[in-house]
Amino acid sequence: MKLVIKVTGKFFDDLGDKAPLSASIKSLVEEGHRVALVTGGGSTARKYIGLGRSLQLNEASLDLLGIWVARLNAFLMAMSMPDLAYAKVPENLEQFLEYWGHGKVVVVGGFQPGQSTAAVSALVAEAISADYLIMVTTVEGVFDSDPKKNPNAKFLPRVTTAQLKTILESSQSVKAGTYELLDPMAMKIVERSKIRVIVTNVDRIGKITRILKGEEIASIVEPV
Amino acid sequence: MKLVIKVTGKFFDDLGDKAPLSASIKSLVEEGHRVALVTGGGSTARKYIGLGRSLQLNEASLDLLGIWVARLNAFLMAMSMPDLAYAKVPENLEQFLEYWGHGKVVVVGGFQPGQSTAAVSALVAEAISADYLIMVTTVEGVFDSDPKKNPNAKFLPRVTTAQLKTILESSQSVKAGTYELLDPMAMKIVERSKIRVIVTNVDRIGKITRILKGEEIASIVEPV
Amino acid sequence: MKLVIKVTGKFFDDLGDKAPLSASIKSLVEEGHRVALVTGGGSTARKYIGLGRSLQLNEASLDLLGIWVARLNAFLMAMSMPDLAYAKVPENLEQFLEYWGHGKVVVVGGFQPGQSTAAVSALVAEAISADYLIMVTTVEGVFDSDPKKNPNAKFLPRVTTAQLKTILESSQSVKAGTYELLDPMAMKIVERSKIRVIVTNVDRIGKITRILKGEEIASIVEPV
Amino acid sequence: MKLVIKVTGKFFDDLGDKAPLSASIKSLVEEGHRVALVTGGGSTARKYIGLGRSLQLNEASLDLLGIWVARLNAFLMAMSMPDLAYAKVPENLEQFLEYWGHGKVVVVGGFQPGQSTAAVSALVAEAISADYLIMVTTVEGVFDSDPKKNPNAKFLPRVTTAQLKTILESSQSVKAGTYELLDPMAMKIVERSKIRVIVTNVDRIGKITRILKGEEIASIVEPV
Amino acid sequence: MKLVIKVTGKFFDDLGDKAPLSASIKSLVEEGHRVALVTGGGSTARKYIGLGRSLQLNEASLDLLGIWVARLNAFLMAMSMPDLAYAKVPENLEQFLEYWGHGKVVVVGGFQPGQSTAAVSALVAEAISADYLIMVTTVEGVFDSDPKKNPNAKFLPRVTTAQLKTILESSQSVKAGTYELLDPMAMKIVERSKIRVIVTNVDRIGKITRILKGEEIASIVEPV
Amino acid sequence: MKLVIKVTGKFFDDLGDKAPLSASIKSLVEEGHRVALVTGGGSTARKYIGLGRSLQLNEASLDLLGIWVARLNAFLMAMSMPDLAYAKVPENLEQFLEYWGHGKVVVVGGFQPGQSTAAVSALVAEAISADYLIMVTTVEGVFDSDPKKNPNAKFLPRVTTAQLKTILESSQSVKAGTYELLDPMAMKIVERSKIRVIVTNVDRIGKITRILKGEEIASIVEPV
């Protein structure tokens, strides 16, 4: 299968070991899957966006700072899999397609201002006609409202894109570094190309095979 | 002033003379403005998207075909201003910024699947903190509904982004080559960076200075 | 075997299905051949050259417009074989050699002003020491005069480069977009590197294996 | 004059305002100087080198992580001077020379494993035949031993490269991220091309003109 | 005026001072001309082509070796004019056009197998609509037969392209490294774009202004 | 095993056949090893450095000339192994890593001013975690003093890096083109990453397998 795995930037916030992610991708490859990995920016991105804001950079430049940090996280993961991963981080979709043609794992940070790394992962999934886009987040999956804000949010094991859109609509924002789950661009791509999305928690990063079999907690978003 | 001019791809559909566009940009530069030009793909883009669809390409690849044609139109215009324009068409925003730093007119086609050339022009306008984004279209300006579908559509000389969003909402589509006026990505950029947008007709391509003075028919979209 | 297939730009003029070309290359690869594909520009190239001429571009720029369209056709075909073809169209011979080293089908449009796509295909054939250069044209093969101008032209199943040179000499022209069959540059490369050239009709695009076996109408040009 | 300013990575460690650095460079340019800026990696570099080490990356890869962070700092500063600085961060000396030829401020992070950003700044200074290499550090200037380790270290307003070499010799180390002041590579370049080096404190980042006039605390290293 | 100066590779064969060439270009620039310089490969090219031939490389690869050496000569001259010349040697015509747009002297070696550096200089002259293409050779100008082979060859101060073609026709060869004066490709470009060519001797490299005024020995080739 | 082979530039000085080197690498690859080849510049490098010096280029530019020639030698060897070697010569370590990921032989000339090709080979060996770095020189191996200067120098079959450092210390110089055996940068990399170095004579270029088995004259440098 062709899999796109998008990992929250928060995974890179602390100094905890990142080896489980490399190991997880390694075993997926050994099982015969092709994998593209997309990394977010996390707190380092927010630090640099903060520095940029105090230098009065415009929104495009702030987004570019966040993109650079996401690429740094991508580079770290690529370096951790020297035999498996393409040695460079593609900086746009055309470059991604060129590297992907090499039969290797391709690790991606951001592409362009104005879109989240979720949108990047949707673009990548569409371009390779991926079987699944797996979003590895800080929450358990999709809830009926933001679980970080609402402790009573209800976990949804299965949700349509239409339902998800209604849930997210109120909470979206487009200031640099503040997109959530699936921004409108990501949603559009997922819908027009009917990409199947799985949302799960970063704790389960080592269990992607089990997730694909439905043996781990995760939500599945069905495009309709 | 820093101006981004987005010209409809339909301008390149026939064999009519394209010199008025080069001349218009030349005189803007001579008046001391800096200009970025963004070109759409038009019927040639649609032809290639059609060829691609019969080859069963996915949406991302179809968009890339449209992007290539938009870049071809951009290249034609750049070649027509050898002393004024940067000799290469940037293929993403980072490249655009590099070329823009050369003090020349930069001519852009598309950047990335999933977004219209209108979104490209908004990204460019944001990145350079443009004074105006001028959309040169096949219609007179903004109407209260699509004038191509509704002959009774009313011309709106002034409209807020909020109003425009309401007007466009129903009619948006994201199949390759079918975006209209401002797609959601373009709208978002315009809103978050408060970019002033002017919409006018391709017949007035030689009168941009007059448009900026409010002496020609055009709509102004105010970000709020 | 190593094969270079040069397809006339006219193949891309209408909206007819281009799948037979992809299919043909696919089966050649499955039979164990390595394939480079070179595409011409066709009527879209002529359209843009016309637009350029009315903008008073010089010959070099007009050729570049034709080259861009040839590359667009090349990109279309590359996208139609995502598993087989290198995802980028090389823009010069050095880039071609880099991509060719990846073991994939490489699809090429033009390289440089002043030479036809026939010359491009000869350069490519020489650089990879190809077994055959197959020119897929709008005619049945080589005739004793241009069959488009002379209805009594006689088909020649076998011709030496020396004979062909005599036949073509009178009719050659170097205005952008008007080269025919083999321009002088192509001829020279074919001669100095003794490249075997086969000329056949675009209708037989799905029968290249049969052509190689001599079971289909085609002319063979022998370098001497 | 042609100036290379190397700023310690520690300058980017906190969220304090970085505007004094941009302002300082801006006024140097307005005074007619040409400026290249080289930024270190600081604590973010050390964080990523730590992450890399727990992933068991080799020394070359760890250095590359530090280089990426230095480039991120460089990019931040380049973005803060959109009218003055070249919009891209060069990744090696040849690229640096290309950008430098544009007459703009060029901002550089690291180039290559095995050398400190001090070596990068010496390479840059040599390549442009700079008048001064100004090292903006966390200390007041050159001391007769490392002032961070020895509170009784004596400040040296003037020192030859030969003397400095003797002072630094014992304390040098080449583990990624642990070079100090001038590593052997930097020293060699400084010596062979007789580059004049000034060492001063990051607090005086806004007073470089005064430093050049000898009106601020700083050490000058004379090549002999 | 826009001038293209093509210097024989033999100029780089010995260790004699190359400063007169840099000085000559410098004074042309100071007089207000724009200059592109094209360098041949000379004996070092022939050495490497010889090494390649004993390694049984094909003609394309041999030409590439000669091209690399021509680029090395170009790089030497570019480095000798750090304030005047673009710091990189373009490797194809599109890159040349990009660098040329920077307003600097651009120094070129070869572009592509199958053509001489004379063809390169003609392509460059056409692309920038040059006023003159000045060929700086080992002979005094154009003769009625090759002066190296025929001591009685008659010097021709003025010759049409048609006449020159007749003169050269017999002696042309296309083995790597053996083109002379104007190869067929160069001739074609010169003819189709009516480029005025001046042929003179390398001894007069410091007198190009005088040559342009007709005050030094040189032949002028008139395109008809 | 992963092997880095560094061949002295002097190997390319004469017109003698270079096929034994290609053949040697071919057989190493057939035995299952991965190979990176690093070539020096030799007398052609010295010629161009001489030309540059008479043009008063600075040390950085002189080094770049030497680097270009080393790359030319690298390109020659890459072209001689079209099926085995990556078709381009990487110009820095990051590019090297990208090409190396393709599973091919990668041939490298120089990277950057201020370091010898020996340093380049050490950087490459470190980056790929090579098993051995094999230095193919004009001498038999390591001696207790420079055998070119001291005819009584004693051959050392086994030496530690610490011992070698002591031996070389006095004789090192950093003028362009005059580094010897292992410059300080190379030494540092070898030490910090504990790279095993073998030094042997260019006459044994066809016997690398035997050298690895200890069956040919060579010195081994042990990092301690």
Ligand SMILES: Nc1ncnc2c1ncn2[C@@H]1O[C@H](COP(=O)(O)OP(=O)(O)OP(=O)(O)O)[C@@H](O)[C@H]1O
């Ligand atoms: N309310 C509206 N007011 C004005 N135009 C509208 C409105 N709703 C839809 N449109 C459409 O927006 C289009 C804007 O013109 P334009 O030619 O730029 O289209 P385009 O598809 O973006 O072109 P291209 O992508 O080829 O550059 C018109 O075709 C118009 O019919």
Ligand SMILES: Nc1ncnc2c1ncn2[C@@H]1O[C@H](COP(=O)(O)OP(=O)(O)OP(=O)(O)O)[C@@H](O)[C@H]1O
């Ligand atoms: N003696 C000849 N035998 C065969 N074809 C000839 C001869 N002389 C001229 N021609 C012309 O050569 C052309 C070869 O066909 P083809 O379609 O490949 O042309 P093309 O101009 O190279 O196309 P493109 O440049 O768009 O790829 C035909 O148009 C044919 O009329």
Ligand SMILES: Nc1ncnc2c1ncn2[C@@H]1O[C@H](COP(=O)(O)OP(=O)(O)OP(=O)(O)O)[C@@H](O)[C@H]1O
């Ligand atoms: N004799 C000395 N005189 C002055 N500084 C010394 C001396 N010996 C060692 N040092 C150290 O050199 C360092 C120079 O400061 P700086 O902040 O530039 O360090 P750095 O490691 O190069 O930073 P970065 O690599 O992040 O840019 C100081 O930390 C200082 O302690």
Ligand SMILES: Nc1ncnc2c1ncn2[C@@H]1O[C@H](COP(=O)(O)OP(=O)(O)OP(=O)(O)O)[C@@H](O)[C@H]1O
């Ligand atoms: N009729 C002619 N008049 C003048 N020169 C001629 C003629 N026929 C042949 N030649 C040759 O053309 C060559 C032009 O000189 P030049 O040194 O430029 O040669 P080149 O091979 O192009 O050099 P490079 O390729 O190394 O740049 C001379 O060697 C000369 O002998």
Ligand SMILES: Nc1ncnc2c1ncn2[C@@H]1O[C@H](COP(=O)(O)OP(=O)(O)OP(=O)(O)O)[C@@H](O)[C@H]1O
């Ligand atoms: N103690 C020593 N043992 C062996 N060689 C030594 C020693 N000291 C100096 N050398 C010199 O090191 C050189 C190593 O040979 P090699 O040909 O590789 O030189 P090189 O300068 O690195 O070549 P290039 O830079 O052109 O690749 C010899 O010229 C040798 O004289």
Ligand SMILES: [Co+2]
């Ligand atoms: Co559109």
Ligand SMILES: [Co+2]
């Ligand atoms: Co530039």
Ligand SMILES: [Co+2]
């Ligand atoms: Co440091």
Ligand SMILES: [Co+2]
């Ligand atoms: Co020549």
Ligand SMILES: [Co+2]
């Ligand atoms: Co590749």
Ligand SMILES: [Co+2]
């Ligand atoms: Co050496």
Ligand SMILES: [Mg+2]
């Ligand atoms: Mg043709």
Ligand SMILES: [Mg+2]
């Ligand atoms: Mg040497």
